[in-house]
Amino acid sequence: MGFSAVNTGNNLLFLVVSGLLAFMSVTGYAGMRNIKGLAPEIVPPAEIFAESAAPFRLRIHNTRRHGASFLVRLECPGGQGVTFPLIGSGDSAEGSIPLTFPDRGHAAIDRLTVSSPFPVNFFTRYWTYATGCNFIVFPRLQAGVTIGDGDEAKRQGGASRHDRGLDGELERISTYSGREPLRMIHWKLSARSEELLVKEFGRQTAPPLVIDLDSLPGLGLEQRISRAAWLVRRWVGLRPVGLRCNGRIIPAETGRHHGRKLLAELALYGRD
Template sequence: MGFSAVNTGNNLLFLMVSGLLAFMSVTGYVGMRNIKGLTPEVLPPAELFAGTAATFCLRLHNNKRHVTSFLIRLECPGGQGVTFPLIGCGASAEGKVALTFADRGHAAIDRITVSSPFPVNFFTRYWTFAADNRFVVFPHLLAGMTVGNDGETERQGNSIRQGRGQDGELERIAAYSGSEPLRMIHWKLSARSEDLQVKEFGSQAVPPLIIDLDGLPGRDLEQRISRAAWLVRRWVGLRPVGLRWGGRIIPAGTGRRHGMKLLTELALYGRD
């Protein structure tokens, strides 16, 4: 059209070309302004296992003070992403995506792409941000039999009954029956009520489970690691669990933090 306007000297063609160029310039500026001033963020889940889809949170913050962003797509490597129809000035938006990592060990999301077809859906403009989201992928969980270190075998699905004791974790607050020692009385709660309240603890009489990585069944190391990870996830909240491999041992313990430590050790075994 531009060549035609020059060759023919037609003023109407000149006007049309000028209008189209002005339209492209304005929409290009508006489109780039639409995706500028945005800060993306990736929040990984607390637990991430190899071969299992995990939900990541994608968060996008609009740092612009007076401009709203429209039709913004936030995308991770691999094509998974979310689209936000509108993000107001100074506002944030969140979306969920399911990502799967095939192998255990260290993993990272090194870039995030922000794109938008706004305002006329003729061009899609994008902006790639460098990211430093590093996390640990735990081993794939492979269910199996629980073998105690005292020769006792527990079938999967069975639970261990923990009796009342004085050396375990706090389980509940109950009314004072007269048989509990005075040191078990919860004085603060008793002061707020008419009756004495006592603290009831679980018993640590359950024998610890020491997982011997080299002695677990499996056709290779990866399968044994997967079985060990399942054992940790299954029992660490119910009984003390430890880990042994080669000449190293991690003493038995309970609780979520201890379980994360054991799973991290398994995830990084042979990958450092």
């Protein structure tokens, strides 16, 4: 159209071209200002397992003192992202996306892209920010058989019978066999019966479970690591769990923090 205006000398075409150029300039400035002053952030979850979708939180903060941002999209590498219709000045917005990683070990999301088609959805303007988000992907979980040290029997599945002990809750009344201590005899019920009856309690503290990576069943190292990770995730909240691998032993402890320590050890096994 510009060449036509020059060649023909038509003033109307000159006006139309000038108006279009002015419109592009104004919308371009408004579009760039719309994404200026935005601070994106990505927050990984506490536990990320290979081949399983993990919910990552995407946050963006409008640092400008004046002026809202419209139709802002925050994306990770790969195209997954969240669109925020409106972010007021000084306000923040947050969304969640599921991300899946194929393998265990160190991983990172090194950049985030902020884009917007504002104001007329003709051009999409974007800005790329470095994030430095590093995290560890835990091994893929694969259910297996619980193998403990000592005289603990093998168990399979999610449920197991509580062992008999002296410090748990009262489970039942049974006949005295001669092996129980005298303080376990229920004297009131025994007085009404022709035989001695004893109280049976469950065990409140379970024995430690030390997972030997080399002795776990599996077709290869990766499958044994996946089964060890499942054992850690399954039992670390209920009993002390330790790990024996690569010639070293991590002592058995309980708690979520200790479980993540064991999972990180399995995730980085052979990857350092």
